[in-house]
Amino acid sequence: MNKAVPTALLQNAGVFADYQANQRQRLNASAESRAMEGGARVGVSRPHESAELHVSGSATYCDDIPELAGTLHCALGLSPVAAGRLLESDLAAVRAMPGVVRVLTAADIPGENNCGSVLHDDPILCDGEIRFLGQPVFAVIAHTREQARRAAALAKTVLKVEAAEPVLTPRQAHEKQQYVVPPMNLVRSTSGRDESGIRAAIASAPRRLTGSLDVGGQEQFYLEGQISYALPKEGGGMHVHCSTQHPSEMQFLVAHALGVRAHAVLVECRRMGGGFGGKESQSAQFACIAAIAARLLDRPVKLRLDRDDDFLITGRRHGFWYEYDVGYDDDGRILGVALQLVSHAGHSADLSAAVMTRAICHFDNAYWLPEVAMHGFCAKTNTQSNTAFRGFGGPQGAICIEYILDGIARSLGRDALAVRRANFYGVGENNVTPYRQTVSDNIIAPLVGQLVASSNYAARREEIAAFNAGSEVLKKGLALTPVKFGISFNVKHLNQAGALVHVYLDGSILVNHGGTEMGQGLNTKVAQVVAHELGVNFGRVRVSATDTSKVANTSATAASTGSDLNGKAAQDAAQKIRQRLAAHVAQQHGARIEDVRFANDQVTVAGKTLDFSAVVASAYLERVQLWSDGFYATPGLSWDAKTMTGHPFYYYAYGAAVSEVVVDTLTGEWKLLRADLLHDVGQSLNPAIDIGQIEGGFIQGMGWLTMEELVWHPKSGLLMTHAPSTYKIPTANDCPPTFNVRLFEGRNAEDSIHRSKAVGEPPLLLPFSVFFAIRDAIAAAGAPGCVPPLQAPATSEAILRAITAVQAAAH
Structure with a gap:
């Protein structure tokens, strides 16, 4: 490598090498060696192709590209209110700031003022209607980034607005019937398409459970923020270096904003410092602004967001609110379920419709639901427009059925694992999903059976019961949760x-x-x-x-x-x-x-x-x-959006996890003591990388469900958790001291690449086990059969509220 590598980085690289050596041993290195000798280059563990560049700091990201002579820098002036009208902008003071070359508004956009990925409902710059606090109103282009930021900060004083009362929560929007797309409905009944049969099945069931659940959103928190570097080319061309998951969409949206054909725009991305869905559609706004400025000034323009501005402007994982009504029998088998899902979409549609579709299609998770009715609403609020996030609605759908089954088990006084197994997809008639796709590659039962044995689940359940009986303050919890995750875009042409x-x-x-x-x-x-x-x-x-x-x-x-x-x-x-x-x-x-x-x-x-x-x-x-x-x-895919039926997934990826936690019932603090993960990646292309993805997905999902809390000011609509100082994500200290991760042996039944299976998103559902282990520990603090009203994220405050509720009920 050309650059001198600091000693600390060399030591880190050494630690990484030792870790890899251990991973190779866990993954049967002798088998890999035989594969290499036979000429195989897939199915073997090898380092990430940029691993040395990453640890040495020589990997080139967008901000590392050498700036061309004459490069200007852009910063954004943001709306100080969440709702209302922009009356006028006195930008003379902004233009007079040191180093400012130009200030752009919506009127300066040559083409379409839109960066919406699906619907044309997302303006690049505010065109009159103020939609959320932090909405970009104008762009400042200056000689340096610091000069641009200082000028843009005047937005609070130079913008004259007529404020209105904002709608800030999905419940408020739902009450007003205010949605970004029409409601979605999926009904599957053995008596036909009429929901009355489902309601009858619930009413006639031996037992019934009703309730609600709130699950918060999650910030992508990519290490590299949103950034675009636009270089004007001859003949009206534009070359945009963009940190994006979707270069083609950036190409088309930039072309529309410039008023040119797509062939005039080239979008390039060598690598991103993380994306997690936050750079699928939402990188467009910044690519468009940088390109517009570069075209109007005929000079290179770089737009790199400050971390606080990134939080304030961009969306994140959709939070969901659920209301459910379930009928079940004495063994805990679900006989009918009616569900309402309300997502926090934000001010525009973005990808909310697709996220809701995937949530509805993953509500079943690993379970057969004979009678089911689901109604999904994408609530329109005066907040940032929420977007894709690892799992893309799948986690939000599946968490609800797990919450229901956990509640059923506690009401029956049975181990939740037994109730889950009683509802697994099986053979014959109970292998068809609510959206009418047959589950033909089902391996959930043997996978869970293997994990039950390897994690010593039964003995640990007894040990925890004994511990809780003798411990008044500290309570332990244990949970095993499965995963069935559909793989493919739920829009056919994207595959x-x-x-x-x-x-x-x-x-x-x-x-x-x-x-x-x-x-x-x-x-x-x-x-x-x-x-x-x-x-x-x-x-x-x-x-x-x-x-x-x-x-x-x-x-x-x-x-x-x-x-x-x-x-x-x-x-x-x-x-x-x-x-x-x-x-x-x-x-x-x-x-x-x-x-x-x-x-x-x-x-x-x-x-x-x-x-x-x-x-x-x-x-x-x-x-x-x-x-x-x-x-x-991808072959064999079909989807009817009107009836929400078809064959949207090429195959399913499966997995399961067992988590053990300890909770301090006086403070609400908790600790993950041990996690055992068994995940299905088919015939792995690279076991080391796949295990890394599983580990990372598990910790990221655990953060979503336990500590990553988004808070908006209830009056102004300001996102209060807009920086690392106020938004908590998992760190190395949150990893369990015992972390067992294994790959389930098997091949994909479908003709995927070398019979492997996707590994990016499904592991994020494995930490459901952490959330329900916490709920299990809380239940130990209450009377037998109590059902803790724990909401997500299960912060220490939420845990204390649930403990207080179960203890009050016990008295």
Whole structure:
């Protein structure tokens, strides 16, 4: 590496290397070695392709790109109120600030003042109606970033507004019937499509449970904030470096804002410092503003948000409020359920409709629901527009059925695991989801059985009961929760991908695909796939930056489909090149094409072993095409948005987790003592990366459900938790001292890339077990059979409220 590496970083790298060594041992290194000797490049653990760059600080992110001469910097002037009208803007004082070159308003936008990803309801800059506190009203372009920020900070004094009463909670919006999209309804009844049959099943059930649940939202908290660097090009072109999960969408929205055709805009992203969904659609506003400023001034413009401004402007995971009515039998089997889901959408539609759809389609989680009616409402409020977040509504849907089953178990005085197992999808008629897709690849029962045994669940349940009986203040809790997560975009046309593979004369290989790298290891897996197909070592393959001029019309890197889609597309391209090379070698040596073998940087044919590079050079002399495009479209998908039925998912990923906690009933403090995770990734492309994703998803989901609390001022609508000083996320100290993570052995039943399964989002549902372990500990502080009214996030305050409630009921 060119840069000097500090000693501390070298020590960290050493720790990382030791950790990897331990992981390899856990993942059966001898089996991996045999696979490598046999020429396999997939199914083996290898470091992230940028790992050394990450730990040395030499990985290039958008803000690290050397600034061109004349680069200007942009900052945003934000609305000081949550609702009302913008009467006038006295921007003379802003323009007079030191270093200011220009101030832009909505009137300066050459094209469409819209950055909405689905509906055209999200203005780039405020055009009169004020929608939330923190909404961008004007943009300041100055010589330095500090000058731009100081000028933009005058927004509080130069904007004249007519304030109105804001709607700040989804309950308020629901009462006003104020939604960003029409309500959604899914009804599945054995008696037909009439909801009356479902209500009758609930009413006639031996037992009944009604209640409500509040689950808060979650800030993506990516390490790299929103940033775009726009470079004007000749002939009206625009090159935008953007930290985004969706370069193609940025290309189209920037083109619309500039009033040009898409071919005039190039969007590039080498890597992101995290995204988690927050850079799927919401990077558009900043890309558009930077590009507009660069076009009007004909100079490069960089817009990098301050962390506080990032929180104040952008949306996050949707919070949900649920009301449920459930009928069940004496064994805890659900006979009918009616559910209302109200999401906190914010001021515009963004991706709220798709998030609600996925929430409804994941309410069943791993359970057969014979009679079900769900009604989803996306509440419109005067707050930031909420958006994609890892899981994309799936976690919000599944948490509610788990809450219901936990409540049923406590009402019956039974172990919640027994009730969960009684409701599992099985065989025959009880394997069809509420949206009419058959669960044909169900492995939840054997997976849970394996975890029950390996975690010593039954014995620990007895030990915890004994501990709680003898401990007045500290109470322990234990819970096991399963996961069934559908993999695919729930919009059919998004399930496609393209790739380009180039083989150069020296035998090196360059890959470009439509996915984006945000630290999850997508480029590593795609490079492994290409290396495997061409029979070369991983070091020969390089993956270049995602670039809309290379692969066009790409889908977002989201919905856990990155490796599935782009891996298949890259494999398709590499296979075409291999077939051409095999035909060339077979012709030269009088052999059959099917007898040519590629492995370990060599090509074997007719008893001869040839160097891969020599074969490439020979093929070039014979004018064999050494590059190819690849394409993949996920087969068998269908969806009817009106009836909310179809086959929206290619397959399901499964998993389960056991968590043990201890709760201090006097303070509400708690600690995760142990977590055992068993997760299904099919035939893993890279076990080390997959385990890392599972660990990270678990801790991130635990943060959402236990400590990450969003608070808006009840009158002004100001997001009070708008910085790391006021918003708490998990740290290393929150990881359990015993953290057992294993991969469930098996292959994907569907023809995915090397029979692997997606791993990005499903693990985020595993920490449901932490939330319900806390609820279990709280129940131990009350009378037998109590049902703690614990809400999420289960902060210490929420835990104390639940403890107070169960203790009061006991007296």
